[in-house]
Amino acid sequence: MSSIKEYLSEITGNDYIDSELYTRFNVKRGLRNADGTGVLVGLTRIGDVHGYILDEGEKTPVVGKLFYRGIDVEELVTNAAAEGRFGFEETVYLLMFGVLPNKEQLTNFSTLLGDKRVLPANFAEDSIMKAPSRDIMNKLGRSVLTLYSWDNDPENLSPENVLRQCIELIAQFPTIVAYSYMAKKHYYDHESLIIHLPASSCSTAESVLSLIRPDQQFTKLEAETLDLALILHAEHGGGNNSTFAVHLASSADTDTYAALTTGINSLKGFKHGGANIKVVRMMADLKKHVKQWDNVGEVADYLGDVLRGEAYDHTGLIYGIGHAVYTISDPRAVLLRNKAAKLAEEKNLMDEFNLYLLIERIVPEVFRKVKGSEKDICPNVDFYSGFVYGMLGIPEELYTPIFAVSRVAGWCAHRMEEIVSGGRIIRPAYKCVQKRLGYVPISGREE
Incomplete structure (x- = not known):
């Protein structure tokens, strides 16, 4: 009897697609353009997310x-x-x-x-x-x-x-x-x-x-x-x-x-919706490894280790930081941060709140040092929402x-x-990159 592990080897082998093919066929992976903007697939009057101005292909960051x-x-x-x-x-x-x-x-x-x-x-x-x-x-x-x-x-x-x-x-x-x-x-x-x-x-x-x-x-x-x-x-x-x-x-x-x-x-x-849980768990790990929460160097070193994939879950992601659209600021994070300050004072959790503020302040510099990135980067709403829920x-x-x-x-x-x-069913295209194969009768297949 075949095991799941044996079946898995077939899947990982036969489902793998070389990343070069995505470039060759100009595939908009994640429905994203090469510059990170979303592929325009519809119109809406309901909500608008504004984080940059696009002028002749150049992104100019603006307040979110x-x-x-x-x-x-x-x-x-x-x-x-x-x-x-x-x-x-x-x-x-x-x-x-x-x-x-x-x-x-x-x-x-x-x-x-x-x-x-x-x-x-x-x-x-x-x-x-x-x-x-x-x-x-x-x-x-x-x-x-x-x-x-x-x-x-x-x-x-x-x-x-x-x-x-x-x-x-x-x-x-x-x-x-x-x-x-x-x-x-x-x-x-x-x-x-x-x-x-x-x-x-x-x-x-x-x-x-x-x-x-x-x-x-x-x-x-x-x-x-x-x-x-x-x-x-x-x-x-x-x-x-x-x-x-x-x-x-x-x-x-x-x-x-x-x-x-x-x-x-x-x-x-x-x-998507579970991102704030990742933030809370990352912060719990930080508290275990950083002795002085107000020590800029110690906190920065930990964040650098996270970004290099050497700490927390080894993904290289600082959860709650960065957004696909917002650049200078996420308005949701700003509003929630301001309210969180009042709640933290009521709950006697100002030390923890100040740790969040410190991370928000120093994380752009950590990205510059570790990634060499000069892009504007800001906390998103997930950075503060888990902290707020915890206080509640x-x-x-x-x-x-x-x-x-x-x-x-x-x-x-x-x-x-x-x-x-x-009025029309949404149906984007996928290009099949599987080469054509002939059918082999079961008697002629390898054991």
Whole structure:
């Protein structure tokens, strides 16, 4: 009987493609142009990521900006804070409908989301508690697919029906994530099973904290910080991996549950939604090896070792640093860093926060010394988000699911856009570089 190891040798040999062939055939690997810009494959009115100006093929770095429906995300954040209210519900409304809601519209929409947070009758017992998962993203994906069976009209692709499905799923994601986490704690970690009913009057951020904490208690600053994180993660243009995956699936006229599960599966990856977990683990390793967190030379030496592939996971990557579009700054990282400072002070974690600031300050010079690179490089949102979640007492296994609680708003907006304006199945080309072979009868094959 053949072993997996024997089969693997066949795969690694026969699936290998020489990197020179990608150059010869001008393949846009990762749908990226040679200068690192993304290949233009679609148009959108939903989100815009701005990190450089391209003039006659030359990139000029600029301060990073993120726009939701043409509005600077920083304005959404600062205005909600100035008015003393949570901003994620307003952000969802803007992304879905393309306009800012007035006071009555925002109140009605927030109430609608609150009312829809409760899962269908028996769903939690039958689909979550009886089939728990060690991985919450895995359980979120399976739960969304299962909700298809609770929908009386799941295949109807009319904009009205898809909008109904999207609003229900945006509302239900926090409850699914929280219940999946509680089931995992009970069945795999052998802790008490504690399930709370979602409060319809709470904001999404308050609901998440209430559902995942046994005592349901949280401070105003904690809820404000999570609300900020939800706003900043809600959308990032049509080309990010998970949103493009939703566009891809939606273009094939699949149902809403299948399309959004495609986004979940993409976001689960460490190169996408799971990146902040890598940052947190790298920082834990740094703390083990660096005795003085305020010692610039000692911290720089560690980062240099990471970049050379001699420390942490030996990939040569400093996680949370650099971005495909942002050059001088990632606006999400800037906003989250500023909020993190207040939370760190409340939690007596300023020493750790200052370590993050130190890394942000010295990492460009480390890149210049180790890589000889003069490119502008900045922290991305993942650099601070894991630290923030940790201060909020959110366990590592919920980092990416909470990202999904936010990003589902962007996925739904892009799904609606694909249904309204797409009209054509997305099908990029792959060139086959396998040489032609003749069929050999089984009697003539080597043993």
